[in-house]
Amino acid sequence: MIEDGWTGGGYPEGSRLQSFVTGRQRTGQIWKTLFLGATMAGIIALFALLYNVIDDSFGFVAYQNKVAPEVLVSEYYGTQPVPEGVLSAGEVRLEALPTADQVAMLKGRVSAGRFRALEAQQPLADRSSAELAQLLTAEVIKPEIVAAWTLTESLFDRARIAAEAEKLSGARLDFRSWVTGSFLTSPQSSKPELAGVRTAIFGSLWVTLIAFVFSVPLGVGAAIYLEEYGGNSRLAQLIETNINNLAGVPSIIYGMLGLAVFVRVLEPLTSGKLFGVVDPTTANGRTVLSAGLTIGLLILPLIIINAREAIRAVPHALREAGYGLGATKWQTISAHVLPNAVPGILTGVILAISRALGETAPLVVVGASTFIVVDPNGPFAKFTTLPIQIYQWTARPQAEFQHLAAGAILVLLVLLLAMNATAILLRNKYARSY
């Protein structure tokens, strides 16, 4: 019969054993809860991030008009009847006005010089009434946002918002989504009411396109070399070590490389002066081409690593079958290995492009323009990208710019989500089992 109580050394026995085991199990349960808590913390962080961005992208704004739209309309028509559809449900819809009237309204309210400038950009009579309505809003009505609130405040704190809006003279309250159609199609502007991300989106697309064209052939070629031709040679090992080290280099270092090499040393090439297509007095190396090449170098290691995995996954039997039928090495690779590796390579490329879309620091170093309103029209154009636009808006102290940044973040996240979803769909569709 084993005594109750511990003999002092070795494993506990008797009833002491029971409590010992129970104690250990309880410790295990506590730690399991802690581990689960850590996982929950990660999920909570993600939701906090999304909540913050969505919260700032929608909400009430209080804005003041320089000239009220009703005053504009009534002043123009005087005693004559206002055309149909303009004044409806307490709101003034300028786009329902006939274009001739809109042009006349504009002429009567803006300075002669400004009117000539607008006419020179594009004849006003040729513009649609929606465009003219936008023009009237920007040039005459000039809404100015004086206060903005977040979504949660707008949903749950209406009374306080109404009270604050009262204090601002003549301000109207309107629920506004900071991400609208015009947000996507307007160029950059120093006024938050009119600013949009069009130039930034085009800049991002151009830079990503050039990076893609530059790095995908090089990356896939390097992967083919490492997997098929390299073997264990010294060169292959050197390249492999290089790629592993390059994958860990901070992205800003790539920006420094781009600045020194592409912007400075290769300036005749990247500014377009070599090709004679640009004005030599304003051209410099801070162009879409430099940016695209820099980002291409950045994503090259990623593409190589992913393409290698994809090529390695193709079973040897396919290659052996090709050789057995008398095909040369390149014939086997191009006709058998590569087509089977394409889904994996494609997934890797899309992931690399997602990374490229989100890069900010190297492009700031390479020289994205701080204020640009013209869409990039070629590889030698100045540029800005969506993440850089977000950075610049976030860096401004006014609250309206924080809201604009939140809207731009939503656009960026939706773009990235679409790309990654495409990657996952493609991977699932073309995944083959051998």
Place this chain on the structure above:
Amino acid sequence: MIIDAAARSSSAAGSSFAGELFLGRRRRPKEALIQGFLIFCGVVSILTTVGIVVVLVEESLAFFLDPNVSLIDFFTTTAWQPKIGQFGIFPLLLATLLTSLIGMLIALPLGLAIAIYLSEYATPRARQTLKPVLEILAGVPTVVYGYFALNFITPILRGIFGRDVVEIFNMASAGLVIGILILPLVASMSEDALSAVPRGLREGAYALGATKFETAIKIVVPAALSGLGAAFIVAISRAVGETMVVAIAAGSGPRNFASWADAWRGLALFNPFASGETMTGHIVRISGGDLSYDSIDYDSIFSIALMLFVITLALNIISQWIVRRYRMRY
């Protein structure tokens, strides 16, 4: 005999061999050309590394050879103010270390805990839902994290610790968000390391009466130590190289001290609620403005970048060495 038959059949088919059969290796210039192109593709990565080293060293040399700059002052003075000729890297280095340290305090324990949960406790279905969440966290661009740090974390910190303790731009919220940013990296690399430990070890421990927790802590984690070590060091390297979060949330000017005595007084240099500028944040701010080539400002950012490159390269090499040296083979 077979060769004769082949020759006869080929001549019967009207081929150009007409009785002769050439069995030697045909020269294929296209193959050699293609192989040359593929080698070139591989060499581009070597050119990139060489390019980085050459560019950084060359411009840094131009910086250190400038009469206003002394290498000793670079490492020993406590203020970085190019306008008045002070080039001490200590403030920038300190800010980098502080933000990375705070980030590591968050990311390493939490990441390891998540990895242990995913590899030891989670059901396959739970793992299927949780891993995509981690991948989403990893895929968010860093500028979005910067926005999150400035607009969400900073107000919370100011609410908890008081508005006069915590400045609007402070290193604590940048460090916190860097931790959240690094978390998926630590979690997924650690989980890979833990999953690589063979099941037999776990089964043996269970057979001896160990609880799941004891197995995880005393058996699995020590067995995966090399992979975990590599994961931690890669995470530190990533935190050091992080730019946008600190550029947005930590501040836009180095936190200079008049002297070493000033810095150590009251341990002011370790205050995380003060603003500060890291090496990466400084580079971004300076190059975002007007930068004329060959000015001292232009050369100075290359010296900072060289230091950054050396630190991250050293960390990456150490992590690879740890994996090679301490990897356990089963």
